[in-house]
Amino acid sequence: MADRQPLPPSPSTKRKxxxxxxEPAVEKKRKIxxxxxxRQRPGEDFDDTQxxxxxxxxxxxxxxxxxxxSRTKQFEPKISEMELEDQRLLVKSIKDTSLWQETRDKQHxxxxxxxxxxxxxxxxxxxxxxxxxxxxxxxxxxxxxLTRALRxxxxxxxxxxxxxxxxxxxxxxxxxxxxxxxxxxxGTPQRIIDLLENGALSSKDLKxxxxxxxxxxxxxxxxxxxxxxxxxxxxxxxxPLLRDRFTDGSTTVIFY
Numbered sequence: 001m002a003d004r005q006p007l008p009p010s011p012s013t014k015r016k017x018x019x020x021x022x023e024p025a026v027e028k029k030r031k032i033x034x035x036x037x038x039r040q041r042p043g044e045d046f047d048d049t050q051x052x053x054x055x056x057x058x059x060x061x062x063x064x065x066x067x068x069x070s071r072t073k074q075f076e077p078k079i080s081e082m083e084l085e086d087q088r089l090l091v092k093s094i095k096d097t098s099l100w101q102e103t104r105d106k107q108h109x110x111x112x113x114x115x116x117x118x119x120x121x122x123x124x125x126x127x128x129x130x131x132x133x134x135x136x137x138x139x140x141x142x143x144x145x146l147t148r149a150l151r152x153x154x155x156x157x158x159x160x161x162x163x164x165x166x167x168x169x170x171x172x173x174x175x176x177x178x179x180x181x182x183x184x185x186x187g188t189p190q191r192i193i194d195l196l197e198n199g200a201l202s203s204k205d206l207k208x209x210x211x212x213x214x215x216x217x218x219x220x221x222x223x224x225x226x227x228x229x230x231x232x233x234x235x236x237x238x239x240p241l242l243r244d245r246f247t248d249g250s251t252t253v254i255f256y
Contacts, residue, residue, distance in 0.1 A: 046220055050105055053222060056214045056255055057104050061094040064255050068224060072234065075227040087238050093246035095208070095254045104214040104256050106149040109135075113150075113184075116208065116254060122183060124158025125205040129177035129195075131161065131185040132205055135256075136233060137212045138223035140166025140188060146212065147186045155183065163187025163195060174200040189232035196241050203241045206251045213255040 045055040059067060069084060097116060102108045113121055113133065125132065135150070137143040143164040154160045159180050163173055164187040173191065177200040185192070185201065195201035211233065216222040223229045236242065237253065245251035 044220070046216065048218075048220070050103065051216055051218070052104060052214050053216050053220070053225075054104075054214070056222075056224075057100065058098055059255070060096050060098050061091045064094055065089060065091060068230075068234075071224050071230055075230060087234055089237060089246065089253060092249070093253050095252045097254060097256075106145050106215075109146060109149055109256060110152055112256060113153075113210070119207075121153045122155040122158065124155070124181040124183045126181070127202060127205065128179060128181055129200055130202040130205040131182040132207045133184045133210060134163075134192060134206060134208070135184060135186040135210045135212060136189055136192065136223070136236065137164070137186065138188070138215070138226065138229040140164040142212065142215060143186050143188055150184055150186065153183050157181055158183035161185045161187075163191050163201070165191050170194060174198055177201050189229065189236040193232065193236050193239060196239060203245060203251070206242075206245065208252050208254055209237070209242065210254045210256050 044053055045058075046052070047054055056064075056067075065088060069088065072084065072087075073079060095116060097112075100112060100115065102111065104112070117133075119132070121133065123132075124130075135143075135146055137146055144162065144166065147160055147162050150160050159182055161176060161180065161182045161184070162168060163177075163185045170191070173195055177195060187195075192201065196203065211223065213222060213224050216225065223233055237246070242251065246253060
């Protein structure tokens with residue numbers, strides 16, 4: 001019997017074989033994720049290289065109040081206008097420093113303070129724990145940096161005091177304030193509140209409260225842009241010991 005030749009595949013079989021064949025490999029393009037740039041809001045103009053919100057330095061007293069109100073409403077959406085009014089600083093309590101042209105970084109803070117002060121910043125009151133200036137920062141590490149930057153005002157009769165929680169226990173701060181004359185106190189809002197309420201820190205010779213507001217982190221967040229720092233700051237500025245001094249003009253608030 002002659003060998004039977006295999007029949008050619010039928011059209012339907014041929015289509016099935018083609019359908020079952022593996023798809024040729026397609027090289028997928030790797031997607032490169034771009035770093036998101038935080039959304040910029042009114043009152044913000046960032047220098048990411050220096051870590052600064054440049055807009056803060058250009059605001060006058062009323063604009064600063066409006067900016068703080070806007071951030072408060074963002075973090076406390078249910079706050080009433082009456083509650084907002086109760087904690088709002090008076091325009092006359094805030095010193096307008098918008099004419100200052102230098103960069104508001106830690107290196108220029110000593111020069112800035114000398115510009116806004118009429119007295120020698122190296123002279124301390126005779127009473128212990130009674131600074132003429134309080135500098136308020138958003139975090140302990142930033143407060144430590146500012147303390148080092150302000151060392152030029154540390155003198156034989158007055159210290160530049162570290163008033164923050166990072167590595168410093170509250171009792172250590174209390175003991176320091178009770179036994180030292182202080183020119184400038186640098187700290188975080190809650191630690192300063194605790195020391196004022198304890199009585200270790202006095203406000204009777206206080207001439208200015210300087211808020212380190214221009215400094216921001218890599219995510220463009222500063223002391224005014226985070227709930228965890230803005231709320232304690234607002235609380236500090238509304239403590240009766242300070243609020244009364246802001247009202248009668250004995251102490252001014254300065255946004256750096």
